[in-house]
Amino acid sequence: MSENVEPAPDGALAPDPEILEPTETARVLEEYDGLSTGLKIAVLAAVVVILAVVFAGFHATLFHWFEVHTGTVNESGPYYGFWSGFGSDIGEATLIVGVWAAWRHHNCHVKGCIRLGRPVDGTPYVACPRHHPAHEGSKRNISKSTIDAAHREAQAKK
Numbered sequence: 001m002s003e004n005v006e007p008a009p010d011g012a013l014a015p016d017p018e019i020l021e022p023t024e025t026a027r028v029l030e031e032y033d034g035l036s037t038g039l040k041i042a043v044l045a046a047v048v049v050i051l052a053v054v055f056a057g058f059h060a061t062l063f064h065w066f067e068v069h070t071g072t073v074n075e076s077g078p079y080y081g082f083w084s085g086f087g088s089d090i091g092e093a094t095l096i097v098g099v100w101a102a103w104r105h106h107n108c109h110v111k112g113c114i115r116l117g118r119p120v121d122g123t124p125y126v127a128c129p130r131h132h133p134a135h136e137g138s139k140r141n142i143s144k145s146t147i148d149a150a151h152r153e154a155q156a157k158k
Contacts, residue, residue, distance in 0.1 A: 121154050 067073035071081030079087075108117040108128040115128035129135045134150040 121150075122157070 064073070069086070071085035071087070072079060073081070103116070106116045106126060107113075108115045108131055109125045110127065110131045113128060113131060115130065117126040117128035118132065119125070120127050120132060121134070127133070134146070
């Protein structure tokens with residue numbers, strides 16, 4: 001057994017109390033354990049009442065504006081106004097973010113270029129046809145001989 005651990009009366013291993021140094025947290029917990037249950041409940045009740053009053057005042061001033069503008073108040077159902085108004089934009093925002101992420105993933109890595117590209121062999125970069133080193137000309141289609149020559153050149157470098 002470890003020298004810092006000795007068996008407890010029930011057979012479980014417990015740390016040696018002489019080795020442990022008291023910390024500030026342990027002192028606060030000991031003081032908290034010394035408080036009566038009635039005092040703990042009274043403090044909890046006071047905190048709950050104070051929070052309820054603060055939230056009620058906050059609701060009257062700002063939450064009503066939020067509810068009206070999101071469509072969750074004064075409608076025929078509890079969330080009808082939200083899902084037919086403000087909440088319906090969630091799907092549109094998801095589509096916009098998805099398109100942006102796909103474009104960003106396949107975007108040419110040359111600074112300032114907004115074109116979509118393909119991976120450049122042997123590098124972690126993506127390049128559009130205009131900036132790709134194996135692409136000759138301005139057209140998107142490459143002849144079979146150009147592809148074969150680029151492949152042989154890449155294999156020779158390995």
